[in-house]
Amino acid sequence: MTNTSRLGITDQQWADTALLWDYQQMGHNLRPCDVAIGLGSHDLGVAAETAGLYLRGLVKRVVFTGGPNPSRPAAFPRGEAVHFAEHAVALGVPESAILREPNARNTGQNIEFSRTALAEAGVRVSSVLLVSMPYMERRAYATCRRVWPEVDAVCTSTPMDLHDYVKSIGDDRLVIDSLVGDLQRVVVYPKLGFAVAQAVPGSVLDAYRRLIDAGFTGRLL
Structure with missing residues (x-):
């Protein structure tokens, strides 16, 4: 610049x-996974990228996770998961494919609570696409390896x-x-x-x- x-x-x-x-950024190669988890953030691009992964057939279920955003509270007044899910639906993802997890307040909770929501919905998971802001991929990966070590985690974000x-x-x-x-x-x-x-x-x-x-x-x- x-x-x-x-x-x-x-x-x-x-x-x-x-x-x-x-x-x-982790530089992972995209591949089909059981689910995508759109990690709450101040960037609605996460929702769009997650929707794109679903529409391309890379996943069959999507979880959006996150409560109020501390950086931009006015941007998502009803919480990140709610607004992200609505954006994904507007882009063509069916409601039936989406789980909302509105309580997480940090990345560890994003992954832990998403894991619980998927289990409660009867979704068996061996691999996940973690969708985050571009600069958050490495932290998301490291957190998932600690919180959910059994799952195969692939990190991605909006390519830019x-x-x-x-x-x-x-x-x-x-x-x-x-x-x-x-x-x-x-x-x-x-x-x-x-x-x-x-x-x-x-x-x-x-x-x-x-x-x-x-x-x-x-x-x-």
Whole structure:
């Protein structure tokens, strides 16, 4: 990205953000799975991507999970799962294929509560497509490996580059803060028992620390 100094974000900071962006996507190859779980977030693109996976025949059932969104509470006043499900229906997913899980407040609960909802609905699951925001794939994967280790997890998100994602959200600082906050969780959550540990390259950690020093701390724990 260039010509960003007018926004108070330097080219070096965008380069550091791009390092985090690339690392936090898993690069998994899509394949058919038993269900897709659309993880609640501030990004309605998760709902659209999940709907697309269903319409392409990659899954037969969909779970949308999440309560009120702390970052953008006015965007989904009835909770993430409700609004995401409605968006998917509008895109052509039948109501009968959707389960709503409206109580989760974090990623661990997203996966744990979705697992419970699927079991209660009598859906047998050996593989899941975890659909998240692009920068959240790695944390979603690590969390699933901890909370639901028996299942084969494939991570995906709306395919787009960082520049296009920032434009779609419309809030540069929120995106950078979110990438920094998610990487912190990738590093810290294994120590708290919330996720499995993953190696983080030194270049990514250096970029992360520079962004924190520059004040992109709005989503840190």
